[in-house]
Amino acid sequence: MTLNISVIGTGYLGATHAACMAELGFDVIGVDVDPEKIDSLSRGDLPFHEPGLPELIRKHVDSGRLRFTTDMGEVGAWADVHFIAVGTPQLPGGTGADMTYVDAATTSLAQAITKDRALIVGKSTVPVGTAARLYDLVKAEKNDDVDLSLAWNPEFLREGFAVKDTVEPDRLVVGTRHEADEQLLREVYAEALDRSTPWVSTDFETAELVKVAANAFLATKISFINAFSEVTETVGGDIATLADAIGFDERIGRKFLNAGVGFGGGCLPKDIRALQTRVGELGLDHTMRFLNEMDHINLRRRDRVISLAEEILGGDYAGTDENHSAVEGKRIAVLGITFKPLSDDVRDSPGLDIAGRLYNAGADVSVYDPQGNANAAKRFPRLGYVDSMTEAARGADLVVLTTEWNEFKQLAPADLNEVVAKRQFIDARNVLPAPEWEQAGWTIAQLGRKFD
Numbered sequence: 001m002t003l004n005i006s007v008i009g010t011g012y013l014g015a016t017h018a019a020c021m022a023e024l025g026f027d028v029i030g031v032d033v034d035p036e037k038i039d040s041l042s043r044g045d046l047p048f049h050e051p052g053l054p055e056l057i058r059k060h061v062d063s064g065r066l067r068f069t070t071d072m073g074e075v076g077a078w079a080d081v082h083f084i085a086v087g088t089p090q091l092p093g094g095t096g097a098d099m100t101y102v103d104a105a106t107t108s109l110a111q112a113i114t115k116d117r118a119l120i121v122g123k124s125t126v127p128v129g130t131a132a133r134l135y136d137l138v139k140a141e142k143n144d145d146v147d148l149s150l151a152w153n154p155e156f157l158r159e160g161f162a163v164k165d166t167v168e169p170d171r172l173v174v175g176t177r178h179e180a181d182e183q184l185l186r187e188v189y190a191e192a193l194d195r196s197t198p199w200v201s202t203d204f205e206t207a208e209l210v211k212v213a214a215n216a217f218l219a220t221k222i223s224f225i226n227a228f229s230e231v232t233e234t235v236g237g238d239i240a241t242l243a244d245a246i247g248f249d250e251r252i253g254r255k256f257l258n259a260g261v262g263f264g265g266g267c268l269p270k271d272i273r274a275l276q277t278r279v280g281e282l283g284l285d286h287t288m289r290f291l292n293e294m295d296h297i298n299l300r301r302r303d304r305v306i307s308l309a310e311e312i313l314g315g316d317y318a319g320t321d322e323n324h325s326a327v328e329g330k331r332i333a334v335l336g337i338t339f340k341p342l343s344d345d346v347r348d349s350p351g352l353d354i355a356g357r358l359y360n361a362g363a364d365v366s367v368y369d370p371q372g373n374a375n376a377a378k379r380f381p382r383l384g385y386v387d388s389m390t391e392a393a394r395g396a397d398l399v400v401l402t403t404e405w406n407e408f409k410q411l412a413p414a415d416l417n418e419v420v421a422k423r424q425f426i427d428a429r430n431v432l433p434a435p436e437w438e439q440a441g442w443t444i445a446q447l448g449r450k451f452d
């Protein structure tokens with residue numbers, strides 16, 4: 001029997017999962033409550049940037065294996081496996097995850113299912129305990145002649161690599177209460193299992209926790225090296241060499257040890273805050289208190305860029321008035337406004353935060369990002385958004401690189417020497433060869449390196 005698959009929620013995670021399931025050979029329907037989204041997805045138009053995904057969606061809409069609908073009744077009567085991929089955004093003030101969408105999607109799906117047997121599979125990142133709660137909810141919906149069950153299968157995809165991470169995951173984690181549910185998921189992921197992808201079969205709680213533990217660990221790794229940055233900035237030393245040297249130890253590993261302006265995006269910051277809230281609810285807040293510190297270290301990196309800007313631009317600032325910043329009236333170019341390259345996502349983006357703070361302190365800020373200008377302009381319309389690096393840097397007193405897009409990594413002093421008003425640079429991602437810039441007459445500050 002070939003399995004029919006539905007994916008509820010066609011945002012970043014859902015659209016990717018639906019397209020990748022079609023790529024694996026299944027017939028797939030993506031479901032969303034938003035008819036406009038359904039229309040544009042059916043044309044392969046995505047409201048976000050993800051390399052390779054629009055092409056994959058168009059390929060499978062054309063092949064007939066992938067379609068989109070707003071009709072929950074249709075999928076309830078058709079699919080064997082239903083993936084829940086709706087969002088769990090941060091509640092106001094970072095006080096946990098908003099479960100409204102997951103709860104609503106699961107309830108309306110369970111009501112719509114009319115097949116004798118179906119499995120609902122949660123993929124969204126949720127507070128531990130959610131799967132057990134939803135399992136009871138789903139079971140209560142049907143009488144004994146319907147075999148409706150629930151499993152948890154967290155997603156680990158990275159923006160920019162979403163297709164690859166879904167089709168060729170590092171590992172698959174499934175939390176189930178019944179052997180038959182695990183077997184069904186083995187069928188869904190047969191291709192990955194044929195490639196010997198590690199398969200972690202476990203209970204609901206472990207499956208939910210694996211996701212938040214992975215993100216908390218990654219955030220910790222980044223903040224760990226950024227804490228050492230604060231030390232090397234004070235005593236001298238080279239943070240990248242330090243990261244290389246500890247990274248050669250296989251127990252540590254070099255990945256996610258790039259010091260810079262820290263982590264942002266829609267996942268890491270939100271997930272570590274939601275985890276702290278959840279363990280607090282469980283009376284265990286002491287266990288994850290260190291994550292609070294990780295969050296602080298992360299945000300302090302942004303403060304460091306602001307203070308470096310003040311230090312550099314304060315060179316000719318005559319005043320001592322505490323109510324005024326040395327950046328006031330200065331022209332600053334910000335290169336990179338997305339939270340990381342290969343994405344147009346500006347959620348919790350260090351670059352956007354820094355650009356906004358410089359603007360609020362009175363600077364004239366000009367921004368260029370290869371993909372993020374439009375999204376950033378929606379959040380912070382008052383910045384000057386331009387279409388190229390040189391346009392952003394024209395007449396600038398300071399250039400600040402906040403996202404390591406390839407085109408910025410390839411930047412050479414000669415590209416900007418005659419464009420800027422002052423040869424002053426903050427490389428907040430440590431990607432440029434500082435000595436070369438210094439030789440060309442630039443003052444260049446990097447995070448994790450002492451700046452005199």
Ligand code: UDX
Pocket residue numbers: 155156157158159160215218222255256257258259260261262263264265266267268339340
């Ligand atoms: C992350 C997880 O990697 C992924 O497994 C999970 O499913 C969702 O959250 P993503 O948010 O797409 O994915 O971005 P990621 O590549 O993890 O980067 C997160 C942030 O950390 C970015 O702002 C990035 O610039 C920063 N980062 C990453 C560093 O500052 N240094 C590093 O060494 C690595």
